[in-house]
Amino acid sequence: MPSTITEAIWGAETILLTAPPPLDTDAIGAIAALALAIQRRWPRKRLFARVTEDISAAFLSLPRPLPIEHTPSLPIEALDLAIVLDGTPERLGPLAPLFEGARRKAQIDHHRTPSSLPLDAALRDPKAASTTLLILELCDHWGVALDIELATCIHAGLLVDTGGFLYHLTDPRALRAAARLLEAGIDHPEIAARLLLEQSPERARLRGAVLSNTLWLFGGAVACAIIDHDTAPGLTGGVVDELVFIQGVEVGALILKKGKSAKISLRSRGRVDVSAVAQRLAPSGGGHARASGAALPCAPLEALARLEAALAVEFP
Ligand SMILES: [Mn+2]
Structure with missing residues (x-):
C-alpha cells in the first residue's frame, strides 16, 4: 500500500495537504509530519497546506514546516496531487473543490469510514493508532531519518489519539513507535503536559x-x-x-x-x-x-x- 502513495507523491510537483474538520492534533500533526518527510525526501516539491478552520491559536507547540492556511478561496493553480489526512474527502466542505480539482487525489487515514469518492492512491489502516503512525511508517519506507521536529509531530498525534496511551488503540505497534520517537530525542513529558494535561x-x-x-x-x-x-x-x-x-x-x-x-x-x-x-x-x-x-x-x-x-x- 505505501507504494501507491509513494508513486503518487513521486510523480507530483505541486502537492496539497489537507484534513477535514473538526481538526485535531493528529490531523495537524500528520500534515506537519508529512510535509517534513516530503521536504526531506524530495526537497524540490512545492507543498501547500489548507484547512477549513483557523488553527493559528491552537497547536502552537507543534513544529510548523509550512504555513497551514485556512483560506479555502486562496487559489492554487495546477495541483498535481491532493492528499487528505485523518479523514475522508467528503467532509472537506469548502475545500472540496480544491481537492477535487487536483489531477490526482489520495488519502492517508486510520478511520473506519471509507471514502466514497474515487481516489488514485490510499493508505488506510483502521488498526493504526493514529494517522501520524502511518506517516512514521512512510518515513521508514522512504528512508527518512527521524529527527526531533519530525518525531514531535508524529508523537503528538499518537499521544492524543491514544489519550496518552490509555485507550483501546494503544497496541504494541503504537508503543514500539513511541519508543523510537523517544529515542529520537523528543521531550515526552513536556509534550504530554502541553497536549494532554494543561488546561485554561x-x-x-x-x-x-x-x-x-x-x-x-x-x-x-x-x-x-x-x-x-x-x-x-x-x-x-x-x-x-x-x-x-x-x-x-x-x-x-x-x-x-x-x-x-x-x-x-x-x-x-x-x-x-x-x-x-x-x-x-x-x-x-x-x-x-x-x-x-x-x-x-x-x-x-x-x-x-x-x-x-x-x-x-x-x-x-
Ligand atoms: Mn486520528
Missing part, C-alpha cells in the same frame, strides 16, 4: 459545569452533556472522554450547539460500536468503534431526541 482556567470551569449538569439516559448507561459552542469556543475537547469513564456508563455523548446545527461526539467503553450509532444519526457520521461523531442540522434538544432513538437498539 476557563476550561476547568466548563468541565465543572458539564460534569454537574450531566443528563443520564438508559438508566445511567449513557451520560450526555449539551454545550453551546459560543459560550465555550475551543474548550470542549476531551470533555466527552470524561463522561464515558464515569462508573456504570457505557456511552458518553457531547452535544455541541454550533450555529443552527448540533455536533454529537460519542465515546464507548467497548460494548457499543459508536461508529455504527454515528452512521445511524447521519450519513456523514462515523469514526472508530469507541470514538465517533456526527453533525445534525437541528437544535440540541432535537439532536438529543435523535440520539436517544439511535441508541435505543443498543439498550433494549
Whole structure:
C-alpha cells in the first residue's frame, strides 16, 4: 500500500495537504509530519497546506514546516496531487473543490469510514493508532531519518489519539513507535503536559459545569452533556472522554450547539460500536468503534431526541 502513495507523491510537483474538520492534533500533526518527510525526501516539491478552520491559536507547540492556511478561496493553480489526512474527502466542505480539482487525489487515514469518492492512491489502516503512525511508517519506507521536529509531530498525534496511551488503540505497534520517537530525542513529558494535561482556567470551569449538569439516559448507561459552542469556543475537547469513564456508563455523548446545527461526539467503553450509532444519526457520521461523531442540522434538544432513538437498539 505505501507504494501507491509513494508513486503518487513521486510523480507530483505541486502537492496539497489537507484534513477535514473538526481538526485535531493528529490531523495537524500528520500534515506537519508529512510535509517534513516530503521536504526531506524530495526537497524540490512545492507543498501547500489548507484547512477549513483557523488553527493559528491552537497547536502552537507543534513544529510548523509550512504555513497551514485556512483560506479555502486562496487559489492554487495546477495541483498535481491532493492528499487528505485523518479523514475522508467528503467532509472537506469548502475545500472540496480544491481537492477535487487536483489531477490526482489520495488519502492517508486510520478511520473506519471509507471514502466514497474515487481516489488514485490510499493508505488506510483502521488498526493504526493514529494517522501520524502511518506517516512514521512512510518515513521508514522512504528512508527518512527521524529527527526531533519530525518525531514531535508524529508523537503528538499518537499521544492524543491514544489519550496518552490509555485507550483501546494503544497496541504494541503504537508503543514500539513511541519508543523510537523517544529515542529520537523528543521531550515526552513536556509534550504530554502541553497536549494532554494543561488546561485554561476557563476550561476547568466548563468541565465543572458539564460534569454537574450531566443528563443520564438508559438508566445511567449513557451520560450526555449539551454545550453551546459560543459560550465555550475551543474548550470542549476531551470533555466527552470524561463522561464515558464515569462508573456504570457505557456511552458518553457531547452535544455541541454550533450555529443552527448540533455536533454529537460519542465515546464507548467497548460494548457499543459508536461508529455504527454515528452512521445511524447521519450519513456523514462515523469514526472508530469507541470514538465517533456526527453533525445534525437541528437544535440540541432535537439532536438529543435523535440520539436517544439511535441508541435505543443498543439498550433494549
Ligand atoms: Mn486520528
